[in-house]
Amino acid sequence: MPVLDGPENKVTSWLTRRTAKTRQMSKQNTNARTVPFYRQVADTIKARIIDGQYAVGECIPASSKLEKVFNVSNITMRKSLALLKEEGWVTTQRGKGTVVIRATEDDVIDIKQSGHFTDWLNWASGKTQNVDQTVLSIEDDRGSVHVRRLLNISEDDNLWCMRRLRSKNGEPISYHVSYGRPDSKQLIVKDDFEGTGSFIEMLQRKFPRKIIRIEQHVEAAVADIDIARMLHIEFGDPIFFMEHLYVDENEDVIAVTHLFMRADRYRYSTSIDLE
Template sequence: MKRTKILYLEIADKIKNDIISGKYPVGSLLPTETELEALFQVSKITVRKAIELLAADEYVEKKSGKGTTVLSNRPYNKLSKAASFSQVLQKSDLHLSTKALSLEIKELKKEHRLYQNFGEKVLEYRRLYLLEGQPYIYFSHYLPMKLAHLTLADFATGSLYRLLNLEGYEIRSFEDDFLAVQLTPEHQDILETKETIGIQRIRKSLGDDGRLVEYSEAIYNTNRHPYQIEYET
């Protein structure tokens, strides 16, 4: 799941992580090539290859005489041309917030669907999305035990996928399945609804080697707002 350490790839990863963490905000300029050479103590060619890689992945844009501008801080912005659902809601002037519910280690039996991917134990992170202050999406994420050193506060402070990226996990593809499901009493209680039908999204996030990095189940109360997909050009 982690890249072999080739120097320019390593430099590109460090700069990308700084972009994702907010050190270099979207719209800002990266340090000059000369400054990056001094910062990382590498050659000009190595810096240029790293910047070319970041540009190819659409994190930055380099313009002659103007420097290198940060275009995106989304960890996986090249995986899909679809805008994230949270971005769609924000464009509609709807406020979406997140509430971290729990972080627990779960033991899996051999017959469990995730046993072959995670083994005997898996880290379960549960959270709730609030739309205009009302419960809207209930998430359950299942993650590798290598992340067990993190706290609930670590997960609550920002994007899960940024956190995975900063922890060294490279996600190369997503697989999403959507289906209508009967809401359980637990779902109704958490989502504060009497609706009996909701939409379930099952996501599999796969790493470089095709192995599962994250498995998640999300339950949407689409009576509050329909699920929308907006494709970027």
């Protein structure tokens, strides 16, 4: 079997190709589908609520005034307000108007990067965000050429593959596809992921060799048809794409996870020490 390049070089090359594809999809999506006016108006009002222009308990301007502010029709304005009500930002009170009832994006999950493994693990497992996890399948899979090269798998062998869906308040927020070497299926079973069991904790517990590093690669992307259906979003909607490489003490990549996360349900933050 030929000697493969290091995982960092392969990932960089693959991400370059994927980024080019993402940009092409984004351009096609921009030409084919624009964000509806009612969504633009609703998002703008929501941003004003979050910024404190419209406080909780106070009324937003009357619909007739907002129609003039945004230069939209009465029908568009009604759809915008209906969307804000559906998402729990405002409510209608008789004799008062449309009242703000929420001012924070409580359903947005921070992807916290502070350099501490515990912080990362709490996010990765969903333990601190009241996130539910469902294992959709564990099966053999051919996998992509990219993943096979990372795991150094021959063309004759199948990969172990697990697909998971994470939800919050009954709504899908992220889709995870993990790949491992063929012998992984003898070590990993569905029961290992009951509740909020995390992939890294399972690897640390079951694999004979110690995992010393996780490499994370993050990219802005757009949802294709399959991902859109899985996450209950529209084709072309923005998502976070992450690739996690789990590296053992021999500097071998023993597992790969691809994460597809709704951009409207996650926020990426990091802490950088200057000294």
